[in-house]
Amino acid sequence: MRCLQRCALAVLSMSILCVALAVLAARHASAWLEQADELTDADAIVVLGQDPTRTFEAADLYRRGLAPRVLLSQPKRTERYQYLASQGICVPWFEATGRTILLERGVPQGAIATFGENLISTLTEARAVAAALPRARRLIVVTSPYHVRRARIIFRDVLRETDVRFARNHYETLPRAWWREEESAMNVTMELLKLVYYEAGGKMPAP
Numbered sequence: 001m002r003c004l005q006r007c008a009l010a011v012l013s014m015s016i017l018c019v020a021l022a023v024l025a026a027r028h029a030s031a032w033l034e035q036a037d038e039l040t041d042a043d044a045i046v047v048l049g050q051d052p053t054r055t056f057e058a059a060d061l062y063r064r065g066l067a068p069r070v071l072l073s074q075p076k077r078t079e080r081y082q083y084l085a086s087q088g089i090c091v092p093w094f095e096a097t098g099r100t101i102l103l104e105r106g107v108p109q110g111a112i113a114t115f116g117e118n119l120i121s122t123l124t125e126a127r128a129v130a131a132a133l134p135r136a137r138r139l140i141v142v143t144s145p146y147h148v149r150r151a152r153i154i155f156r157d158v159l160r161e162t163d164v165r166f167a168r169n170h171y172e173t174l175p176r177a178w179w180r181e182e183e184s185a186m187n188v189t190m191e192l193l194k195l196v197y198y199e200a201g202g203k204m205p206a207p
Helices: 002-033 054-063 079-086 094-104 122-132 145-158 182-199
Strands: 044-047 070-075 112-119 138-143 163-168
Touching: 002 145, 002 182, 044 054, 054 070, 054 094, 054 138, 054 163, 070 094, 070 122, 094 112, 112 122, 122 145, 138 145, 145 163, 145 182
Parallel strands: 044 070, 044 138, 070 112, 138 163
Antiparallel strands: none
16 A cells, blocks of 8 residues: 555656646747857858748848848748639749848848748758858858757758858747747747657658
């Protein structure tokens, strides 16, 4: 009887400890995910898809003189937008909207370019950047706050000879209490799952 009581107490104690650790980790998850790098002069500023507000951050960095050009990802359009295009309804996609924002924010046309085509993941974006900028010594990559951690891991795995620095998009918010907002909760949860999946070897096959 005493053995059962001790076992039950041990299980209860471990459960409480696990819950406490989970709560502690959750409270610090957003800060851990969005930790950016110290920025310095680079060969180019790379903007990952698909949120166009990321180009606002890229324009700010360009105007600071950190790099002479900005490269926009060309992510694959979702089926919804492909259908609209097939019906003759033109909805500007990420790279088109991003180019407009950059031009309006003072980035000259000649300093704007794109990379890749129909990119479907962060890993395919990293590979496309490696192919587009094989001689780059240092790059600044702009992405959403929740995406910084995983993107950094992937890019540094792919571009091993390049100094890749990550900038979080300050035009997006990632609250500390991320679980209280639907969009933040979805972004953080999915990002943690994707990070585990990637580290476990779940990677898109090379084209």
